[in-house]
Amino acid sequence: MPDPRFDKLAETLVTYSCGLKPGEKVLIEAFDVPNAFVNALVATVARVGATPIVQLKSQPVTRQLMRLATREQLELMASAEAAVMSQVQAYIGVRGGDNVAELSDVPREKMALYEQIVFQRVHLDLRIKHTRWVVLRWPSPSMAQLANASTESFEEFFFRVCTLDYARMSRALQPLKQLMETTDRVRLVAPGTDLRFSIRGIPAVPCDGKHNIPDGEVYTAPVRDSVFGTIHFNAPTIYRGVSHEQVRLRFEAGKVVEAESTNSAHLNEVLDSDEGARYVGEFAIGFNPYITAPMKDILFDEKIAGSIHFTPGNAYQEAWNGNRSQVHWDLVLMMNREHGGGEIWFDDRLVRKDGLFVLPELAALNPENLTA
Numbered sequence: 556m557p558d559p560r561f562d563k564l565a566e567t568l569v570t571y572s573c574g575l576k577p578g579e580k581v582l583i584e585a586f587d588v589p590n591a592f593v594n595a596l597v598a599t600v601a602r603v604g605a606t607p608i609v610q611l612k613s614q615p616v617t618r619q620l621m622r623l624a625t626r627e628q629l630e631l632m633a634s635a636e637a638a639v640m641s642q643v644q645a646y647i648g649v650r651g652g653d654n655v656a657e658l659s660d661v662p663r664e665k666m667a668l669y670e671q672i673v674f675q676r677v678h679l680d681l682r683i684k685h686t687r688w689v690v691l692r693w694p695s696p697s698m699a700q701l702a703n704a705s706t707e708s709f710e711e712f713f714f715r716v717c718t719l720d721y722a723r724m725s726r727a728l729q730p731l732k733q734l735m736e737t738t739d740r741v742r743l744v745a746p747g748t749d750l751r752f753s754i755r756g757i758p759a760v761p762c763d764g765k766h767n768i769p770d771g772e773v774y775t776a777p778v779r780d781s782v783f784g785t786i787h788f789n790a791p792t793i794y795r796g797v798s799h800e801q802v803r804l805r806f807e808a809g810k811v812v813e814a815e816s817t818n819s820a821h822l823n824e825v826l827d828s829d830e831g832a833r834y835v836g837e838f839a840i841g842f843n844p845y846i847t848a849p850m851k852d853i854l855f856d857e858k859i860a861g862s863i864h865f866t867p868g869n870a871y872q873e874a875w876n877g878n879r880s881q882v883h884w885d886l887v888l889m890m891n892r893e894h895g896g897g898e899i900w901f902d903d904r905l906v907r908k909d910g911l912f913v914l915p916e917l918a919a920l921n922p923e924n925l926t927a
Contacts, residue, residue, distance in 0.1 A: 558591065560714040564768075565595040567718050569603060572689035572765055573645040577604030580643040582686075586612045587651035588693045596647060608639065614652040621661045621669050629672040636673065640681040651693030655701065655851065659796025666795055667828065670881045684872065691717065691768040692854050702850035716845040716855075719925075721764030724771060727919035728761050731773050731840065734917070735759035738901040741777075741838070743863065745890050745897030747787030747803065750865075752777035754838065760873045762839075762858075771843030771858040776876040777835050780809035786865060789894055790849040790856055790887035797821050798851065802886055804867070809834050811867060826867060831880030836870035839863060840899070840907070841887075844922035853885050860922050861891035861910020863899065 569575050581600055585593050593609060600607040620628075640646070658666070682688050692698065699709035739755040754775045764770040788802040799822060805813035811833040816822045826832045843858035850856060857864045868882030890897030891910025899907040906914060911921050918924060 557595075560718075561592045561595040562599070563718050564714060565592070565599040567721070567764070568647055568689055568691070568768065569596065569599040569605075571721060572768060573647065573687045575600060575603050575605040575645055578606075579645060580606045580608060581645040581647060582639055582643045583607055583609045583647045583649070584612065585609065585649045585651075586614055586617070586693075587653070587695075588649045592649070592693070596649075605645075608643065610639075614654070614657040618657050618661060621658065621665050624665050624669060626668065626672070629669060633673045633676045636677045637681055640677050640686070643686060646682050646686045646688040648688070648690040649693055650690070651695055653695055653697055655697050655793065656796045656798075661796070663795075663824065667881065675881070679869075687765070689764075689766055689768055690854065692852055698850065698852060701852065702848070712845070716769045716843065719769075719843075719845065721770060724925060725761065725763035727925065728763060728773055728842075730916040731912075731920060732759045732761050734901065734906070734914075735773060735775055735840075740900075740902050742900040743786065743888070743890075743897065744900070745787070745888060746789075746895040748785060748888065748897065750782065750784040750786045750806070752783070752809075752835075752838070753781040754778065757876055758874050760871070767854055767858075769843055769846060769855060769858055771846070771860075772839045772841045772864075774837050774839035774871070774874060776870045776874045776878070777809070777838050779834055779876045779878050782806040782809045782835055786886075786888065788865075788886045788888050790859070790862070790889055791851050792853070792856075792884075792886055793851050794825060794884050804865075804886075806835075825882055825884065828882050829880050831878045832868050832882040834868075834878045834880075835866060836868050836876065836878045836880065836883060837864070837866035837874070837885070839866075839885075842912075842920045842922075842925070844925040847891075849887065849889070853887075856887050857885045859887060859889055861894075861907075862887050862889045864888070 694713040699706045743750045759775045762772045791800045799816040802816040841862040864885045868880040870878045896909040
């Protein structure tokens with residue numbers, strides 16, 4: 556029996572996130588996703604008069620390809636995938652899988668080679684710069700376990716959060732975008748955290764369901780050399796298939812000079828990937844009202860209501876601070892009362908306290924107002 560939730564989500568992705576128009580082409584890249592949902596996407600794309608192109612992929616197969624990869628093989632993969640990506644106006648990436656750590660045993664040098672050749676050429680250079688794109692995870696028992704939820708209740712949560720009224724959120728976040736673009740000095744204060752940096756002159760980008768589902772953040776980037784102090788991230792994180800908790804970074808003149816976590820060796824290995832990996836490419840404020848706890852899936856965790864994330868590695872072109880890296884690792888600090896509280900200050904003015912915006916013009920972003 557058709558699932559009406561599939562149709563509602565497909566409608567959100569095709570008509571709102573990508574804004575597909577008649578005659579346009581869209582690449583649908585689906586990793587371990589039910590055919591019924593891919594079919595719903597194809598039908599929705601066709602209904603608006605656009606052309607769907609589908610690539611079905613598997614995380615276990617991708618793992619094997621990466622583990623055995625040669626430079627010649629990856630160059631060929633990049634050329635083939637870039638040929639398709641260069642001919643579409645939009646991209647929908649749906650990423651499922653039974654095991655969120657499927658790629659954890661891909662050798663570091665193979666992962667780095669894949670990121671350098673395939674991901675850089677196809678996704679960073681083409682997809683992000685030249686298409687209207689949206690990416691989302693697909694719910695699985697593995698994700699439900701990480702969220703400490705039953706499979707059924709997690710699926711209900713997934714479809715609720717992925718189909719909320721993003722147009723309403725888009726209107727509510729405009730004052731925050733404007734405030735960030737007129738701010739110079741930022742200070743973050745929380746247990747184990749006292750961090751200062753500047754965002755002067757760097758655009759603030761609203762994230763309202765156009766690129767990621769779920770969504771709910773405004774991001775910018777720190778002036779590259781302006782970061783001083785310490786930040787202690789209280790949300791667990793996974794990078795390149797490896798789990799970390801209690802990540803702590805100390806900065807001097809923008810650079811990570813001390814880094815520790817429950818896997819400090821791997822943390823520092825990632826930060827030593829290239830020169831830009833120890834500098835920060837993104838600072839963002841999260842406010843999705845339905846996401847209230849971490850689940851080791853960054854597309855969800857970076858949107859947690861009352862959170863911020865701070866990102867060692869590559870800066871986005873839309874909020875460019877000059878930092879280039881093959882790394883982009885979103886690390887999340889939850890600042891609501893139940894996670895220890897915290898404060899965000901802009902130019903010595905308190906903006907958010909214990910996860911709630913205190914300025915009247917930002918009150919519409921507090922959870923009770925986004926869900927009312």
